Amino acid sequence: MQTRREMLKKMAAGSLAAGAAALPLTGLAGEITADKLKNNIHHSVCAWTYKFLTLEELCVVVKKIGFSAIDLLNPSEWPVVQKHGITCSMCYTAGKISLTEGWNRKENHGWLIKDFTEAIPLVAKAGYKNLICFSGNRNGMDDETGMKNCADGLKQIMSLAEKEGVTVQMELFNSKVNHKDYMADKSAWGVALCKMIGSPNFKLLYDIYHMQVNEGDVIRTIREYHAYFGHYHTAGVPGRNEIDERQELYYPAIMKAILSTGYQGFVAQEFIPSDKEPKEKIAALKKAVRICDV
Numbered sequence: 001m002q003t004r005r006e007m008l009k010k011m012a013a014g015s016l017a018a019g020a021a022a023l024p025l026t027g028l029a030g031e032i033t034a035d036k037l038k039n040n041i042h043h044s045v046c047a048w049t050y051k052f053l054t055l056e057e058l059c060v061v062v063k064k065i066g067f068s069a070i071d072l073l074n075p076s077e078w079p080v081v082q083k084h085g086i087t088c089s090m091c092y093t094a095g096k097i098s099l100t101e102g103w104n105r106k107e108n109h110g111w112l113i114k115d116f117t118e119a120i121p122l123v124a125k126a127g128y129k130n131l132i133c134f135s136g137n138r139n140g141m142d143d144e145t146g147m148k149n150c151a152d153g154l155k156q157i158m159s160l161a162e163k164e165g166v167t168v169q170m171e172l173f174n175s176k177v178n179h180k181d182y183m184a185d186k187s188a189w190g191v192a193l194c195k196m197i198g199s200p201n202f203k204l205l206y207d208i209y210h211m212q213v214n215e216g217d218v219i220r221t222i223r224e225y226h227a228y229f230g231h232y233h234t235a236g237v238p239g240r241n242e243i244d245e246r247q248e249l250y251y252p253a254i255m256k257a258i259l260s261t262g263y264q265g266f267v268a269q270e271f272i273p274s275d276k277e278p279k280e281k282i283a284a285l286k287k288a289v290r291i292c293d294v
Contacts, residue, residue: 041267045062067289075092089265091123096115102150104138106149116133132168135170154202158197161199165201204230206221230265231266233270239274
């Protein structure tokens with residue numbers, strides 16, 4: 001199973017679409033029938049999980065299914081989605097992207113502040129709202145020191161984020177299975193960081209899959225901490241695969257809990273399709289959107 005970390009290494013050598021095997025657009029899209037979505041939930045999909053498609057092809061698929069957002073794209077990829085009338089619902093910076101080297105170490109602050117200071121105006125100019133960031137791994141550092149370091153660094157870009165109307169969001173990962181030693185692996189730690197930074201333009205990307213693995217209690221956590229959550233990702237537990245009846249979370253109830261908080265942002269599918277055939281993988285995305293369209 002290829003992880004986002006592995007995909008990021010490939011992205012360093014070129015765009016996400018560059019190495020993808022092309023599929024006939026007409027044949028692929030022609031078999032997709034769009035459902036009429038309620039759109040109480042604003043749907044998205046993380047580009048890296050559909051890496052067997054070029055970004056151009058993924059845009060066609062997304063539009064055919066009936067939504068218009070894609071997560072986790074860098075600035076070089078934005079023109080492709082803009083051409084298709086699709087928004088980037090969670091952006092990367094144009095610089096170095098590391099899940100393990102993050103804001104919790106002061107020695108990273110120089111290049112991070114530079115990258116985010118450059119990226120925030122670009123995100124705003126493109127009409128986007130969200131820019132992802134990562135805590136980095138512990139590497140022996142205690143969580144209190146890491147939190148303070150994160151806050152010290154991130155505070156230096158918050159005035160610019162507030163001015164430009166961009167929300168910087170730190171993703172919560174599990175450290176049990178997928179991201180060993182990652183620091184931001186608990187909702188309570190992330191919420192405490194939000195309070196320490198004290199800006200409405202800093203929030204958490206609450207990844208439902210990761211937090212179910214690391215701590216469970218998903219719906220109660222959403223209800224209690226929703227004011228600090230600015231974005232959501234999905235995937236099935238265990239395995240990070242489809243969010244259907246083969247996994248332990250019941251996503252319609254989770255989506256209803258999210259809606260009950262008044263949330264108006266995006267929910268992005270980030271499951272890794274387990275089916276082998278491209279058409280089945282596309283069908284899985286359509287089914288996931290339908291499951292979450294409460």
